[in-house]
Structures are given as structure tokens and as C-alpha cells.
Amino acid sequence: MRSIAIGFVLLTAGMAHQAAAQAPDGKTLYEATCKKCHGVLGTPPKTMKQQFPKIATFDAAFIAKHTEDSIVTILTKGKGEDMKPFKGKLTPVEMAAVAKYVHELATRPRP
Numbered sequence: 205m206r207s208i209a210i211g212f213v214l215l216t217a218g219m220a221h222q223a224a225a226q227a228p229d230g231k232t233l234y235e236a237t238c239k240k241c242h243g244v245l246g247t248p249p250k251t252m253k254q255q256f257p258k259i260a261t262f263d264a265a266f267i268a269k270h271t272e273d274s275i276v277t278i279l280t281k282g283k284g285e286d287m288k289p290f291k292g293k294l295t296p297v298e299m300a301a302v303a304k305y306v307h308e309l310a311t312r313p314r315p
């Protein structure tokens with residue numbers, strides 16, 4: 205019984221350590237992988253809108269229709285011809301962090 209308890213403590217300590225070491229920064233990932241098309245604040249630059257008329261703007265209306273989970277699904281599978289899947293480029297944990305950041309962007313005031 206006692207060894208089970210010790211095992212559990214070691215296991216949970218190990219998981220906490222891993223989570224801290226892996227916690228990816230959604231903002232850094234977004235700026236490295238999404239910004240060039242979707243814009244620094246989630247509003248795509250004009251040139252991108254011309255190139256990709258269907259490109260998404262991350263605003264309140266967008267977020268109302270896209271949960272963080274649904275964004276992860278889009279990142280995994282891609283959408284249309286131009287939104288390529290990020291599977292293999294971002295880990296599921298990184299995708300979740302980016303999705304969370306997209307939600308944060310949408311609630312910010314825009315210029």
C-alpha cells in the first residue's frame with residue numbers, strides 16, 4: 205500500500221514537471237507560424253486578403269463560432285487549399301496553445 209502511495213507521488217510530481225517544461229507559449233508560436241497570413245492582431249494584412257479572399261479574421265464574431273477545440277481540429281486537418289494542416293509541424297499541445305492565443309487576440313481592442 206505504501207509503495208503505491210509513493211509511486212503515485214512520484215508520478216504526479218513527474219507530470220507536473222513535464223507540464224512546466226513543455227508549456228508552449230501561444231504568442232510566440234502564433235507569431236512564428238500564423239502572423240504572416242493572419243496578421244499580428246488577427247486581422248490579415250491587405251495583401252493576404254487579396255491573395256486569400258476567404259482568410260479568417262480572428263474577431264469576436266469568429267470566436268463566437270470557433271471554440272479552441274475546433275481551431276485545433278482546423279490546425280490538425282487544414283481547411284481549403286490555403287490553410288495547410290500543421291500536423292507534424294506543431295504538437296497537439298502547441299496547437300492548443302495557439303488556439304488559446306487566437307481566442308485571446310479576438311478579445312483585444314483593434315486599431
Ligand code: HEC
Pocket residue numbers: 234237238239240241242256258259260270275278279283284285286287288290302303306
Ligand atoms: C499561408 C497562409 C496561412 C497561414 C501561415 C495560416 N493560415 Fe489560417 N487560414 C489561411 C486561409 C487562406 C484561410 C481560409 C481557408 C478557407 O476557408 O478556405 C485560413 C483559415 C483559418 C481558420 C478558419 C477556418 C474556418 O473554419 O473558417 C483558422 C482557425 C486558422 N486559419 C488558424 C490559423 C492558425 C492558428 C495558424 C498558425 C498556426 C494559421 N491559421 C496559419 C491562411 C493561413
